[in-house]
Amino acid sequence: MTYSYSAAVEASLERVAELGEDPTDLVYRRLFASNPEMEPLFWRDADGAIKGEMLSRVFAAILDFVGDRRYADHMIGTEMITHEGYDVPREVFATFFKVVGDTLREILGAGWTAEMDTAWRDMLADIDRYAERTPGADAVAPRRELQRDETAAASRG
Numbered sequence: 001m002t003y004s005y006s007a008a009v010e011a012s013l014e015r016v017a018e019l020g021e022d023p024t025d026l027v028y029r030r031l032f033a034s035n036p037e038m039e040p041l042f043w044r045d046a047d048g049a050i051k052g053e054m055l056s057r058v059f060a061a062i063l064d065f066v067g068d069r070r071y072a073d074h075m076i077g078t079e080m081i082t083h084e085g086y087d088v089p090r091e092v093f094a095t096f097f098k099v100v101g102d103t104l105r106e107i108l109g110a111g112w113t114a115e116m117d118t119a120w121r122d123m124l125a126d127i128d129r130y131a132e133r134t135p136g137a138d139a140v141a142p143r144r145e146l147q148r149d150e151t152a153a154a155s156r157g
Helices: 006-019 024-034 036-042 049-065 072-084 090-111 114-133 142-156
Strands: none
Touching: 006 049, 006 090, 006 114, 024 036, 024 049, 024 090, 049 072, 049 090, 049 114, 072 090, 072 114, 090 114
């Protein structure tokens, strides 16, 4: 399946790849500039390998999200919950895809087209909808809530 923004998002990623420039440092510099509280969470990443792997996974997720959506839509929600365990606030996690897009726009400069801009805006809106529907890590599953209520009722009487 393809979406109205698929071709332009893919083209932006391809053009950056053709430049041969690793965008990892630029992406995280931008992230830390807007969210300085996130930088200390990378204390173990002395050589940048963790940041590089995370960005690689984000690129793969974006390509799947604009394509067949075999996993990316679910992965975004799952990783949002996982990152809550790393003390990454949801609002910061949800903005990471925008940080990536803004960085690609910076790298491409004049090569960034109006179509790419529109495509990224539309894709980010779709990603935000998935993020908004993702329950928090502290959410109680309905079955567990029912069990908790039954247990409380049994202990009362």
